[in-house]
Amino acid sequence: MPHADWSSFSFDGIGTHWEISTPEALGPAVRHQLLETVSDYDTTYSRFRPDSLVSALSREPGRITLPGHAAALHDVYAALYRLSGGAMTPLIGSSLERLGYDPGYTLAPFGNPQAPPRWEDVLEWAGTALTATEPVVLDVGAAGKGQLVDLLGGVLQSTGHSEFLVDASGDMLHAGTHPVMVALEHPYDPGQAIGTVELNNSALCASASNRRAWGDGLHHVLDGTTGRPIHTTVATWTMAASALVADALATALFMLEPVRLQDEFDFSWLRVSSSGAATFSHRFEGRLFT
Incomplete structure (x- = not known):
């Protein structure tokens, strides 16, 4: 939790609730810049709005030019696509x-699970240039919210705010000299915590199959080779x-063993399996409750 005497700026964006905590209240210009950054990201990447940049590719093939930060998003996705097969x-x-x-959030399947097309067959993505050779439904949600957290952190730093906590409903970025203690939500009981972790000048992100679940065993973390929900984690x-x-690695841990990811990424982790067993890296400096 942020420090009790810090000021908080809360708003909703990209389908989630945000809270930005700072030692002193943010001025109107900074708040406006933060909201504009969220709006720009949404109008670029949201597949839920027909006027977004990527939605155009769901209607017909073509080429779009993404913002400069798309290059970093590509690099993470390309690495995890390769590692996860x-x-x-x-x-x-x-x-x-x-x-x-x-x-439309119908939450009703209209067919059996189906894998999406393979990246190499339909999509060329180099830096900010993205070309689809057939209509495709892009969804960068497995890493996009995390990137937006970083972008808001960049806005705060560029406007002279060196101490902050950006919290996008559990995906967090902390900066400053005062670490914060964060509770880790129990996957089967949102009102309980399974442990705590100290966040100190780093990011903490989570992924849980219970967060967006509907129907009979359906949730938002799918295996791209089958189109089916993953139930082992x-x-x-x-x-x-x-x-x-x-953020990207929190999703990747549903699909890959941590050792495969640790060869290319510097991170620590905690994973809870469907059996309730918890495994974690030796660098995950948290405390699990018994």
């Missing part, structure tokens, strides 16, 4: 929509220097 992919949107997680937490990396 296609299980983690930015093309998972069509599979999610088929299961009912669509712009129920919750993950990761800590890394950036929220982009932490």
Whole structure:
């Protein structure tokens, strides 16, 4: 939790609740810049709004030019797509929509699970240039919220705020000289915690299959090679220097053993399996409750 005497700026954006805590209240200009950054990200990447940049590619093939920060998003997705053999992919949107997680939130499948097209068959993404050779439903939600957390942290730093906590409903970025203690939500009981961790000039992100679940065993973490929900893991937490990396790896831990990720990424982790067993890295400096 942030310090009791800190000021808080709360708002909703990209389908989630945000809270930005700072020692002193943010001025109107900074608040406006933060809200504009969220709005710009949403109008670029949201598959839930027909006027977004990526939604154009769901209607017809073509080429779009993404913002400069898309290059970092590409690099993380490309690495995890390769490491997971296609299980983690930015093309998972069509599979999610088929299961009912669509712009209308119908939450009713209209067919059996189906894998999305393979990246190498339909998508060319180099830096900010993205070309689809057939209509595709892009969904960068497995890493995008984390990147947006980082972008808001950048806004705060560029406006002279060196101490802050950006909290996007559990995906967090901390900066400053006063660490904060964060409770880790129990995957089966949101009112309880399974432990705590100290966040100190780093990011903490989580992924849980119970957060967006509907129907009979359906949730938002899918295997891109099958289009089916993953049921072996129920919750993950990761800590890394950036929220982009932490967010992406929190999802990747549903699909990959941590050792595969640790060869290419510097992070610590905690994972809870569907059996309730918790495993964690030796660098995950948290405390689990018994």
